[in-house]
Amino acid sequence: MFLNQFLFFAAILFSIGVYGVLTRKNGVLVLMSIELILNAVNINLVAFGALHQDISGQVFVLFVIAVAAAEVGVGLAIVLLIFRNRRSINVAEADLLKG
Amino acid sequence: MAQYLPVLALLLLGSGFAAINLVVSKLVSPSRPTEEKLAPYECGIVPGREPPHRFPVRFYLIAMLFIIFDIEIVFLYPWAVANAGLGRFGLVAILIFSALVFESFIYLISKGALDWGTLQVNRRLSPMVNEDRTVESTVRKVGLVGRFEEVESLKDALIDGNAATDSVPEQDGAAA
Amino acid sequence: MMSLFAQVPVSTPEIQWFYLAPILILALGGVLLITLTSVAPVMRGRHISALFTVATGVLALAFLPFIAARLDGLVDPVAGQGGRPAVDLVSSALVVDHFTLWVSGLISVAVILVAVMLDGYLEREGFESPEWYALLLISASGGVILASAEDLIVTFLGLEILSIAVYVLAALHLRRSESQEAGFKYFILGALSSAIFLYGIAMVYGATGSTTLTGVAGSMTGRNAAGLSPAVDSSLVMVGIALMLIGFGFKVSAFPLHIWTPDVYQGSPTPIVGFMTSAVKVAAFGGMMRVFLVGFGGTFASDWRVLVLFMAGFTILFGSFLAIVQTNIKRTMAFSSIAHAGFMLVGLYAAASPVAIGDTGKRAVLFYLLAYTFMSIGTFAVISIVGKKGDGNHSIEAYRGLAKREPLLAMAFTVLLFGQVGAPFTAGFFAKFRVIAAAAQVERTEAYILAGVAMLGAAVGAYLYLRVVVAMFLDVQESPSTEMADSADETLALVEVRALEVPPATLAVVLLAAVVTLVLGIFPDIGSGALAEAALALVR
Secondary structure, three states, X not given: OOHHHHHHHXXXXXXXXXXXXXXXXXXXXXXXXXXXXXXHHHHHHHHHHHHHOOOHHHHHHHHHHHHHHHHHHHHHHHHHHHHHHHOOOEHHHOOOOOO | OHHHHHHHHXXXXXXXXXXXXHHHHHHHOOOOOOHHHHOOOOOOOOOOOOOOOXXXXXXXXXXXXXXXXXXXXXXXXXXXXXXXXXXXXXXXXXXXXXXXXXXXXXXXXXXXXOOOOOOHHHHHHOOOOOOOOOHHHHHHHXXXXXXXXXXXXHHXXXXXXXXXXXXXXXXXXXXX | OHHHHOOOOXXXXXXXXXXXXXXHHHHHHHHHHHHHHHHOHHHHOOOHHHHHHHHHHHHHHHHHHHHHHHHHOOOOOOOOOOXXXXXXXXXXXXXXXXXXXXXXXXXXXXXXHHHHHHHHHHHHHOOOOOHHHHHHHHHXXXXXXXXXXXXXXXXXXXXXXXXXXXXXXXXXXXXXXXXHHHHHHHHHHHHHHHHXXXXXXXXXXXXXXOOEHHHHHHHHOOOOOOOOOOOOOHHHHHHHHHHHHHHHHHHOOOHHHOOHHHHHHHHOOHHHHHHHHHHHHHHHHHHXXXXXXXXXXXXXXXXXXXHHHHHHHHHHHHHHHXXXXXOEHHHHHHHHHHHHHHHHHHHHHHHOOOHHHHHHHHHHHHHHHHHHHHHHHHHHHHHHHHOOOOOOOOEHHHHOOHHHHOHHHHHHHXXXXXXXXXXXXXXXXXXXXXXXXXXXXXXXXXXXXXXXXXXXXXXXXXXXXXXXXXXXHOOOOOOHHHOOOOOHHXXXXXXXXXXXXXXXXXXXXXXXXXXXXXXXXXXXXXXXXXXXXXXXXOOO
């Protein structure tokens, strides 16, 4: 396996994630897209860790996984709060704030 | 890439098996559809739309808690593997970590997040329930936020006559 | 397999708990507060959480002089820090030096003032939750971690601890849909930006093979810890630096990444906005300065400083000009905070220059952070008072006649606004002056242009603050109840015609902020010794 295969895969995953965040209207799907980006980073970190024969890349991945879980927990909680008040998790309908 | 050959073979086998089954059953089985056979129910009211999928919102809460606690355990594995070499330092570190993780359980239980019954603890601690809140204040606060139609009608009422606005401070004084 | 389970001793890091005190106090304070209020309902009484938070902040603040004294007493400062006193902690995960102490001090002050302000706010809004204070403390501890991180892993963790708590705080006003919307927008964009930041870290790690800042810097100059000189892929590093700049730029709301700021500031609970403009901004700038000046300060400084130059110029222009058309005071102050971030970026641009000017730049940014912490917290304390019950009374019209109704509050607010203008005899003047002077010292054409843009921005920005001041000293021409309101928010405020409640504690915060603004404006050299030490700690 070559390093660039991992890097390309991660870059594609990253792009899909960014595209999802920018275009998806459903709040939960936006959260999933962010997860995709974080997983792209994880692939990068593991690949680079293997390249450098260095453990800290893999350690980093563990922390990223935990932080991603915390982030999703908070994100779902906020989505839930909005759903309770508005009966909708459509991002495009969140337009109370404008100047 | 040679190590991916079994995966590819399995993928082909799996999809091929499914495809063959579909095609063969299509070819072999008799097909004589009638209107009754195609209807969702043989008798009763034909549904006009998809039924809404409803399940309690509490499941989300449980799922969220599960995600957090599930993932935090990931830090126990490296410790478990390296435990022999780490000695007491590792044990103390992991105990501190566990204490912090389980501290959140105390908070959850006190908030009633793990109650399945009538949620009494939750109701008592909820900031939405408060002695300061009278019927008037509750209706006013909760009713207006995020509901534009009512706000519009309220605006109209205010513009029509200032009597409404004048009476508001008096009500407030009475309530206080 | 046996070798895995054999008793192989692993070298465990020695932890110097004393130097970790600020982080530990803030983080454990938050955890302890949540635990105590969960276990003992007595702790849920009024004001107890606020008192606890203030006490925690004061305790963290009280440790700083002792840590500074012990740092100065170190006989053998760690090598590689250019001889400046610094202590590497937890196997080079964190570093405590005078820069860390300066940032910790500002964050602790912000926590104390915001907690005091939050007490009156929560009482008025009818919330009785220790969660607000606990999240405040935990977020502050994340900020200190971010500013003292020596390892990019720890930088990321600090950034996330800082941010996630603030996402929740932004959405915590359960009765306002605007608050939840603000929290949601902040969360989505913040999570996206920290994911991009993380991608940048991965790129830098891939290029240099190290996650520590000294390792990154060492590998670029061709000598890392092992004495090897790995071929650093410079394009990979550049991509990494650009992506990390996006992450930090979002947190400090710099130009292309500032779009979230007005919406989030408008919707979030006002004291929390005060926290975002003070502690979050201080921590983000602290982390940014450490990562970029220590990690990327060597070979690549000339590459990223150009990006910072453009960001700074456009940030100032956008912040100043877009603030003019706003009618909501919180949105106005959001654009003003964007402009202030631009001024600090000007200082960062100067800080990326060679040593002598670089120190001037660093000192300018650190002084700006000090001045802006007090000015912004004071400003948002006033806005929080004027917001009235429901936190919705935020049109600039609401300030009409404030000088007559609340003379003391209006006077203090005037001082704070003049401070933000950068008027002489206020802290804001010296903050802006020093930043622009540092940029001018770089002596390059683009630096002069940047300094000119900054002065133009300061002049334009004056209009928006003076507009509020003028409104305060005007008489009430029409009764506010007959005014047409634009949004649900303002209608809500319109229905509740009631006098301004001024909690004494919040008023004290406003007065303290105003006094500090004046004192720093008249005696700008107060604390310059600590300032110089803090600036010198970041060696390129």
